[in-house]
Amino acid sequence: MGPGVLVAAAFIGPGTVTACTLAGAEFGYSLLWAMVLSIFATLFLQEMAARLGIVTQGGLADVIKHEIQSPYVRSGLIVIVLGAIVIGNAAYEGGNIGGGSLGLEAIFGTDYISYYPFIIAISAFSLLYIGNYRILEKVFIGLVVIMSASFILTAVIVRPDIERMLNGIFVPTIPREGILTVIALVGTTVVPYNLFLHTALVSEKWKLESDLPLAQRDSMVSILLGGLVSMAVIVSAAAIPTGNMDTVMDLAKGLEPLYGNAAKYFMGIGLFAAGITSAITAPLAAAYVANSCFSWKVGLKDIKFRLVWMVILMLGLGFMSLGIQPIEIIKFAQVTNGLLLPIIAIFLLWAVNRRSVMGKFKNKPIQNSLGIIVVTLSILLGGLSIFKVFGLF
Numbered sequence: 001m002g003p004g005v006l007v008a009a010a011f012i013g014p015g016t017v018t019a020c021t022l023a024g025a026e027f028g029y030s031l032l033w034a035m036v037l038s039i040f041a042t043l044f045l046q047e048m049a050a051r052l053g054i055v056t057q058g059g060l061a062d063v064i065k066h067e068i069q070s071p072y073v074r075s076g077l078i079v080i081v082l083g084a085i086v087i088g089n090a091a092y093e094g095g096n097i098g099g100g101s102l103g104l105e106a107i108f109g110t111d112y113i114s115y116y117p118f119i120i121a122i123s124a125f126s127l128l129y130i131g132n133y134r135i136l137e138k139v140f141i142g143l144v145v146i147m148s149a150s151f152i153l154t155a156v157i158v159r160p161d162i163e164r165m166l167n168g169i170f171v172p173t174i175p176r177e178g179i180l181t182v183i184a185l186v187g188t189t190v191v192p193y194n195l196f197l198h199t200a201l202v203s204e205k206w207k208l209e210s211d212l213p214l215a216q217r218d219s220m221v222s223i224l225l226g227g228l229v230s231m232a233v234i235v236s237a238a239a240i241p242t243g244n245m246d247t248v249m250d251l252a253k254g255l256e257p258l259y260g261n262a263a264k265y266f267m268g269i270g271l272f273a274a275g276i277t278s279a280i281t282a283p284l285a286a287a288y289v290a291n292s293c294f295s296w297k298v299g300l301k302d303i304k305f306r307l308v309w310m311v312i313l314m315l316g317l318g319f320m321s322l323g324i325q326p327i328e329i330i331k332f333a334q335v336t337n338g339l340l341l342p343i344i345a346i347f348l349l350w351a352v353n354r355r356s357v358m359g360k361f362k363n364k365p366i367q368n369s370l371g372i373i374v375v376t377l378s379i380l381l382g383g384l385s386i387f388k389v390f391g392l393f
Contacts, residue, residue, distance in 0.1 A: 002215065003201035004222030005141050006281055007046055007194050012147060012226050013092075013278030014099020014271055019184040020230050024237025027175050029161070029168030032234060034182045036169055038189035039227030041374050045190065045345060046198050046223060048352045048363070048371075050215045053199035054206050055361050059292035060199055060344070063351045078293050081347075084340045085289045086312065089193055089282040093316025096282060097121060100275020101320070106252070106268030117320040120272075121313055124279040128309055131301035143273040148229045150259075150270060155232035158239040165235060179384065186381050189230065192340040193285035195348055200288035209361070279316070283309035339386070342379040349375060 023031045049060070056063060061081060068074040101116035127139060174182060202215050252267035259266045287308040291298060298305050349371040352363045363371065 002205050002218040003050075003198055004046070004215075004218040004220075005144055006201060007042075007198050007219070008222040008226030009144050009277035010194050010197065010281035010285075011042070011189050011191050012144065012229055013096055013188070013274050014102065015095055016188040016230055017233060017271065017274055018099070019181070019188045020233035021237045023181050023185055024234040024239075027178055027181065028238040029165045029235070030173050030175055031178060031181060031185065032165065032168035032231060033170070033172040034185045035189070035227065035231050035234060037172075037377075038186045039223065039230075041186070041377065042190050042194075042227070043220060043223050044367075044370055044374055045195060045348065046219050047216055048348055048367075049195045049198040050202045050219050051212060051361055052348070052352055052358070053202040054212050054215055055209060055358055057203045057207065058199075059203075059288065060196060060347060060351060061289060061292035062295075063354070063357055064347065065293075065295070067351070067354055067357060077347075080343070082289060082293045084343070085193055085196065085286055088340055089286045089312050090315035091319070092191075092193070092282045093279060093312055094319030096275050096278040097124075097316050097320050098275075100272050100279060103268045103271030103273075103275055106271065107265055117317060120275055120279055121317045123276055124283070125310075125313060127276075127280055128283060128313075129306070131299070131306075143277055144225070144229075147270050147273055148225055150266060151229050151232040151236065155235040155239075158236055160235050160239040183381050183384055185230075186377075187341075189227070190341060190378070192344045193282065193289075195344055196289045196292070197281060197285035200292065212361070279313075282316070283312035286312045339382065342375060342382050345371075345375045345378050 020035070023034075052060065052063070061078060064077050064081070065074060068077065097117050097120045100120040101113070104116040104119060105113055127135075198219070206212075206215055252264045256263040287305050290296070290308045291305055294304075296302070296304055300306075349363070349368070352358055352361075353368065355362050
């Protein structure tokens, strides 16, 4: 296992758990196809990102700097990418800290609720400050395996309707009022900053083009596991007759077949784990983007690298500490995701088609056909998400 597990940990955050819970509770199995679509889109984009990282031993921003000749266009694109990643990741970070805090609230109650965001932030700060990639990787693997086992076992124990479940996977339908949930499922799975994070991390772990099959296998296993967990959350929420399921903590009732009266605490631990993993990856991705944009070529322990992730962490904590409602943070993150994903996907597709960059590892025609489909869908869903936030849809 390698960097792929960090990608999986990044998209199995509080937002994903919430979106999948509400999708299952409101629409049953009928939106499982949307999660399957999201998983395959993520697999396709992350494979290109990993391939780019290993072949070039650099990041997407490095390719933009080296391949675009006009200094004005080059500088403008770098500023857009850097600004969007910093602003977008700060918004994501606020949601990650809020989701992790909700997990602590489930475990310890509301007596110390004002301290929970700081506990999440300090925990993320400590793991990032260690600056040891292998330690981070092991922490993520442990947390993802625990969450995966819990949700997958629960999905089995609640004995879902197999026929309806298969129908939901293979027969795409959009129930009335379901389009916004489809957008949420895709938006929480196909995360733009993961493309930068993955490109940077694979170049740290693997140095040779012959290592490409290892990176591809790592990406496939990790992302499929993450997708399986997301689908298990939908199945668990759909199969449990709990009536109204208004918050993600209501899913704790669904864990009772596995954990009994302790279900609330295990759900709290799961949310805490989801919040911590995502609270680490968002600042880390922003630091890697800055590292590439400014050509620092520094490691995890360099002061410049650390200052970037510290700023993102502090901005995320600021969103929570200044009384900004979580729903507003989520809306802002949706806008940035809707704007950023199509842009980054187009840049990535362009980069992996440059023979001067990829050589014999450039995209094949079938990969480009799939790439055009993914980019088109990202533009469509991104536009719909922005229209939704501004009440135009």
